[in-house]
Amino acid sequence: MREASFIERNKEKWISIESNLRNKINIDPDILASNYMELTNDLAYAQTFYPDSKTKDYLNGLSILAHQQLYRDQKSSENQFLRFVQYDIPEAIWAIRRPLLYSLAIFLLAIGIGVISSHFDMNFVRFIMGDRYVDMSISNIEQGNPAGVYGDGSAVGSSLAITINNVRVAFLAFAFGLIFSVGTGYILFSNGVMVGAFHYMFYQHGVLEEAMSAIWIHGAIELSVIVIAGGCGLAVGNSFMFPKSYTRLESFKQGIRTASKVLVSTVPFFIVAGFLEGFVTRHYQFSIWMCLAIIVLSFIAILYFYVLRPYQLAKRNGWK
Secondary structure (H helix, E strand, O other): OOHHHHHHHHHHHHHHHHHHHHOOOOOOHHHHHHHHHHHHHHHHHHHHHOOOOHHHHHHHHHHHHHHHHHOOOOOOHHHHHHHHHHHHHHHHHHHOHHHHHHHHHHHHHHHHHHHHHHHHOOOHHHHHHOHHHHHHHHHHHHOOOOOHHHHOOOHHHHHHHHHHHHHHHHHHHHHHHHOOOHHHHHHHHHHHHHHHHHHHHHHHOOOHHHHHHHHHHHHHHHHHHHHHHHHHHHHHHHHHHOOOOOOHHHHHHHHHHHHHHHHHHHHHHHHHHHHHHHHHHHHOOOOHHHHHHHHHHHHHHHHHHHHHHHHHHHHHHOOO
């Protein structure tokens, strides 16, 4: 794009933002932050394509002014942290909403493949889960405790090990996005097939409902957040493969910055999932209503934080 066209396309926006900043008008913090993000994106574009122009210098000065006003009242790290959680993360989630949707589609497709393959091939479950795990599960089913595997070991040790493993899987899904998104797709697909085969095994033995009341106590959060981490990996890979109007390197940097914010937000959810799996799932037979309440509340929390909240802010602030 020629510099004149770039200026013509954005000058009204820049003039409006500059007028508000220089006249010390009280601006809604969400709108101010959105303006700041737009300015920095435009600045990055100008630095890439017009490095010696006055446009770049103008945007640099305007970005500094917006930054100063944006953070003038944020004098403590606590305020910065709250803003990161309440605004920066939802904005990043909205920015990568399409990769998140692709991640969910891949995962659901893989679950379907796992179920169908298990239905037509009796040995598929053993191939995916391993003979030892399947034999142990069948033994637990015969003893009237289909999800007995979750009662093995100490609660503290299980919770810690599960949390560490879940975070590892999430960060692998993110890091493998560097392999042109293919690595992330593999992580999502393999885990989805495993989930499908796992559920079909319980269906074969007529205990699916009871098993699901245990599995989804922690699985509602655990599997949802694996999908979200996969979306982050796809966003990173796509930013490199499809840079749009930016240079491939600049697009890649922006993709990593945005996806990293979303990935960091998954860690507390993984800790909660690990706690539930270590301390609560083992007591799934105590009350079906307890199980259902935890599962429903878990899905509500995920949907609010990763769908409803970003949508509300995007609608209010005009995010694209």
